[in-house]
Amino acid sequence: xxxxxLIANRGEIALRVIRACKELxxxxxxxxxxxxxxxxxxxxxxxxxxxxxxxxRLSYLRVTNIIAAAEIAGADAIHPGYGFLAENAGxxxxxxxxxxxxxxxxxxxxxxxxxxxxxxxxASELDVxxxxxxxxxVEDPDExxxxxxxxxxxxxxxxxxxxGGKGMRVAEDPGSFAQAFQLARNEALAGFGDASVYIEKFLxxxxxxxxxxxxxxxGKVMHxxxxxxxxxxxxxxxxxxxxxxxxxxxxxxxxxxRAVRLAxxxxxxxxxxxxxxxxxxxxxxxxEMNTRIQVEHPVTEMVTNFDLVKExxxxxxxxxxxxxxxxxxxxxxxxxxxxxxxxxxRNFQPSPGTITTxxxxxxxxxxxxxxxxxxYTVPPFYDSxxxxxxxxxxxxxxxxxxxxxxxxxxxxxxxxxTIPFLQRVIQHxxxxxxxxxxxLLEREPDLLTPAT
Ligand code: MV4
Numbered sequence: 001x002x003x004x005x006l007i008a009n010r011g012e013i014a015l016r017v018i019r020a021c022k023e024l025x026x027x028x029x030x031x032x033x034x035x036x037x038x039x040x041x042x043x044x045x046x047x048x049x050x051x052x053x054x055x056x057r058l059s060y061l062r063v064t065n066i067i068a069a070a071e072i073a074g075a076d077a078i079h080p081g082y083g084f085l086a087e088n089a090g091x092x093x094x095x096x097x098x099x100x101x102x103x104x105x106x107x108x109x110x111x112x113x114x115x116x117x118x119x120x121x122x123a124s125e126l127d128v129x130x131x132x133x134x135x136x137x138v139e140d141p142d143e144x145x146x147x148x149x150x151x152x153x154x155x156x157x158x159x160x161x162x163x164g165g166k167g168m169r170v171a172e173d174p175g176s177f178a179q180a181f182q183l184a185r186n187e188a189l190a191g192f193g194d195a196s197v198y199i200e201k202f203l204x205x206x207x208x209x210x211x212x213x214x215x216x217x218x219g220k221v222m223h224x225x226x227x228x229x230x231x232x233x234x235x236x237x238x239x240x241x242x243x244x245x246x247x248x249x250x251x252x253x254x255x256x257x258r259a260v261r262l263a264x265x266x267x268x269x270x271x272x273x274x275x276x277x278x279x280x281x282x283x284x285x286x287x288e289m290n291t292r293i294q295v296e297h298p299v300t301e302m303v304t305n306f307d308l309v310k311e312x313x314x315x316x317x318x319x320x321x322x323x324x325x326x327x328x329x330x331x332x333x334x335x336x337x338x339x340x341x342x343x344x345x346r347n348f349q350p351s352p353g354t355i356t357t358x359x360x361x362x363x364x365x366x367x368x369x370x371x372x373x374x375x376y377t378v379p380p381f382y383d384s385x386x387x388x389x390x391x392x393x394x395x396x397x398x399x400x401x402x403x404x405x406x407x408x409x410x411x412x413x414x415x416x417x418t419i420p421f422l423q424r425v426i427q428h429x430x431x432x433x434x435x436x437x438x439x440l441l442e443r444e445p446d447l448l449t450p451a452t
Contacts, residue, residue, distance in 0.1 A: 001024065001025075001026065001314075001317050001319075002026050002076045002077040002101065002313070002316075002317055003026065003027060003074075003076055004026065004027040004028070004029060004046075004047075004073065004074055004075045004076060004077075005017070005021050005026050005027070005028055005029070005075060005076075005077045005078065005079055005103070005313070006028075006029040006031065006066070006069060006070045006073060006075035006077070006078045006079070006100075007028060007029065007030060007031070007041065007045065007078075007079050007081065008031060008060065008066050008078050008079065008080045008081065008084065008085055009041075009060065009079070009080060009081030009082070009083070009084055009086075010032065010033070010036050010039060010041060010060060010371075010382065011039075011041070011371045011382070011385065012369045012370050012371045012385065012387070012388065013081040013082055013293075013295075014030065014039075014041035014081060014371070015040055015041055015044060015369075015371050016081075016309055016369060017079045017081060017309055018030075018041060018044050018045055019309075020307060020309040020310045020312075020313060021313070023307075023310060024310060024313060024314075026313070027046045027047070028044075028045040028046050028047070029045055029046065029047040029048070029049065029069065029070070029073040029075050030042045030044075030045035030047070030048045030049070031048075031049050031050075031051050031059075031060070031065075031066060031069050032048065032049075032050055032051065032059075033050070033051055033052060033053065033054045033055075033056070033058070033059035033060060033381070034050065034052070034053050034054055034059075035054035035379040035381055035382075036054075036379070037050075038376070038377070039371060039376075040371050040373070041371065047073045049069040049072065049073060051065045051066065051069065052065060054379060054381045055381055056084065056381065056382065060084045060085075061084060061085060063085065063088075063090070063091050063094055066078070066085070067094060067095070067098050067100070070098070070100050071098065071100075075100065076100060076101060077100060077101040077102075077103055077313075077316060077317075078095055078100055078101070078102055078103065079103040079309075079312070079313070080102070080103070080104060080292070081292075081293070082292050082293055082294060082295055083383070086104065086291075086292040086293075087110055087114060087290070087291055087292055088110070089107040089108075089110040089111040089114065090107070092104065092105075092106065092107040092110055093107045101316055101317070102316075103270070103312055103313055103316040104269075104270045104271075104291065104292065104312070104316070105215075105268055105269050105270045105272065105291045106269065108266075109266055109267075109268055109269070109291060110291045112266060113272075113288070113289040113290075113291050114161070114163070114291070115160050115161065115196075116158060116159070116160050116161070116162060116163050116198070116288050117134075117136045117137040117160035117196060117197075117198040118136065118160070119286075119288055119289055120133075120136070120198065120286065120288075121135060121136045122262070122265070122266075123262055123286040124286075126261055126262055126265055127258075127261075128258045128259075128261065128262050128286045129258075129283070129284060129285050129286060130200075130285055130286050131200040131201055131203065131277065131285040131286075131287070132151045132200065132201045133147070133151055133155070133198060133199045133200035133201060134147045134198045134199040134200075136198060137160050137196040137197060137198050138197065138198060138199060139196075141178060141181055141182070144157075144177075144181050144197075144199060145174070145177050145178065145181070147199050148171065148174070148177050148199055149174060151199070151200075151201045152201060153171065153172060153173050153174065153202075154170055154171060154172045154173070154201075154202040154204075155170070155171050155177070155199055155200065155201060155202055156168055156169070156170050156171075156199070156200050156201075156202040157169045157170075157171065157180055157181055157184035157197050157198075157199055158184070158197060158198055158199075158200065159184065159187065159188035159191065159192055159194070159196070159197055160188070160194065160196035160197060160198055161188065161191075161192035161193070161194040161196065162188065162191070162192060163288050163290075165234070165235025166191060166192075166235070167184065167187050167188045167191050167192065167197075168184070169181075169183055169184040169187075170202050181197070184197045185197055203277055203279055203285075204439075205279075205280060205437040205438070205439050206230075206277035206278060206279055206280075206437060206438055207228060207230045207244065207246045207277070207278040207436075207437050207438065208228065208229045208230045208232070208275065208276075208277065208278075208287075208438055209226050209227070209228055209229075209230075209244050209246065209247060209255065209275075209276050209277075209278050209284070210226060210227050210229060210273045210274065210275045210276065210290075210294075211223050211224075211225070211226050211255050211256055211259040211273065211274045211276070212224040212225060212226070212227065212271070212272075212273055212297070212300045212308070213259050213260060213263050213268070213271070213272050213273070213274060214270070214271050214272070214308070214311060214312075214315070214321060214323060215263055215264070215267070215268040215269050215270060215272070215315070215321075216269065216315040216319070216320050216321040217269055217315060217318050218320055219264065219267055220320065220321055221260045221263040221264045221268055222260065222321060222323065222325070223255075223256030223257070223259050223260050224300055224304055224306065224308075224323065224325065225242055225243065225252065225256075225300055225303060225304065225325075225330045226242060226243060226244050226247065226252055226255060226256075227240050227241065227242045227244070227296055227299050227300060228240065228241050228242070228243075228244030228245065228246060229296060230246075230436055230437050230438045230440070231425060231431070231436065231440060231441070232438060232441070233348070233441050237295070237296060237338065238337070238338055238418075238422065238425065238441075239335065239336065239337050239338070239422065239425060239426070239431075240296040240299050240335070240336045241299060241333065241334060241335040241336070241396075241399075242299045242300055242302075242303050242330060242333070242334050243303070243330050243333065244278075245396065245434025245435075246278060246434065247278065251278075251282070251284070254284075255274075255276055255284060258274075258286070259274035262274060262286070262289070263289075269315060269316070270291075270312055270315060270316065271292070271293045271297070271308055271311070271312050272289060272290065272291050272292075273289065273290040273292075273294055274286065274289050275287040275288050275289065275290065280437075293308060293309060293312060295338070295385070295388070296336055296388075297309075298334075298336060298367060298369060298388065298390045299334045299335070299336045299390060300334075302332075302334035302365075302367065302390055302391075302392040303330040303331055303332060303333065303334045303392070304323075304325065304330065304331070305331070306323050311323060332392055332393055332394045332395070332398075332399070333392070333393055333394075333395060333396040333398070333399040334390060334391065334392045334393075334399060335390070335391055335396075335399045335400065335403050335426075336388050336389065336390045336391075337388070337389045337403060337407065337422045337426070338385060338387075338388055338418075338422075339385075339386045339387045339388070339389060339410070339412070339417055339418055339419055339422070340384040340385055340386060340417065340418045341353075341378045341384040341386050341415045341416065341417060342384050342416065342417070342418055343416045344418045344420065344421030344448065345420075345421075345448065345449065345450040348418070350380065350384050351378075351384070351415045351416035351417075352377075352378045352379060352380040352384070352415065353377065353378060353414055353415045354375070354376070354377045354378075354414050354415075355372055355373070355374055355375065355376050355377075355378065355412060355413070355414045355415060356374065356375075356413045356414035357374055357411055357412070357413035357414065358372060358373055358374040358376075358411065358412055358413075359409070359410070359411040360387070360410060361389065361405070361406035361407070361408075361409045361410045363402070363405070363406075364402075365391050365392040365393055365398075365399070365402050366389070366390075366391050366392075366402060366406050367389075367390040367391070367392075368387055368388070368389055368390075368410075369387065369388040369390065370386060370387035370388070372386050372387060372412070378415055386412065386415070386417060387410075387412075389403065389406050389407065389410065391403045391406055396434065400426060400432065403426055404423070404426060404427070407419055407422055407423050407426075408423070420451075421447065421448070424447050425440075425441075425447060428440070428444065428447065430444075
């Protein structure tokens, strides 16, 4: 087992990893930017090293500084958390070259799944259903147009190096295809330094259902249930839950087995997520794979009682998967709401500043993942996640009731938060019934105007 882990991250996920290390008896090293000196991850870690100025490209993204910090502190492994360097294959390579274990998949696995066109190609070769579309990337505009005609309109053009909704264009009809294709390529080049794009049939009202998987170094991969992440705004997830109200036991097993087949084929090590779009007629399609621990992982932890972060560390140290799902049963229902320092009624404009009052919700089945406290100043440099409220109940109704009460009693003053907006969403008839999809917020603009 490792003796000391450097956490190459900040905020709530850094605290989450530190807790897992403490339970495993592993020492911790926090790294921080000049804006995060007063952060709790710095206080709770055994060692602390400043990386540089506040902007992340000068601190949390500085590979050489992070590796130097690990060497100085004597860390034998690095946990990247999510975001920042978590899906950077070059960083994972540099760790290996410096004799430091990167807690996550191999550089090759990160690279393969990071190229969304190659991931799609691999999935289809393994009989994991993919959305009808091009075989890999297409360069030639005429060839692309004939692929689009073949699959039928509307189509969506996606950047191979994109993912998570970045670099996508929809073409409704043949007349708008050539321009959309050109724009998508230009945006892909500008945004990712790679103009490669691929084409898919555009699904109008899909659900986003993702399968949590975990693999060990002996080649064993298991699936650990799904999360429904359909409630999103501009590709930012707002609410996640497990199990998904849109799929049944048989479908869960089917998606899980497909996800495992894909991951096993590449000898996937660590925690990963295989994303699917599920259409209203029950057909499902592979979309992409994320090679990191995700923000919403606690939802899965609540319905399984697993500690996914501890398990990531154990498998990275070469131990076999210690998780066991009895009869693949998920226990009860969990929901997560992400609370951000943003003004939901002013186009989600960021609201950094100092927290004057803080009181978290509590009670049975309520978990709050946060790094904030009264007196903490939310810096303007990073994403605006303040806290995740995760509730568990025996039924979805019980979980929903707990979430309503939790949001009601969550007091954060000094910055504007998205809590009032989240309350409205979970009180919407379509959310309550479970009959929702990725277009819910677009269909309901009233959710975004202040109550009168
Ligand atoms: C799609 C789609 C419809 N059809 N692909 C958005 C995130 C990125 N991973 C892919 N995304 C989508 N891909 C086809 N062929 C609709 C979306 C999409 C979406 C997906 C999941 C959750 C929220 C979404 C919001 C808008 C669009």
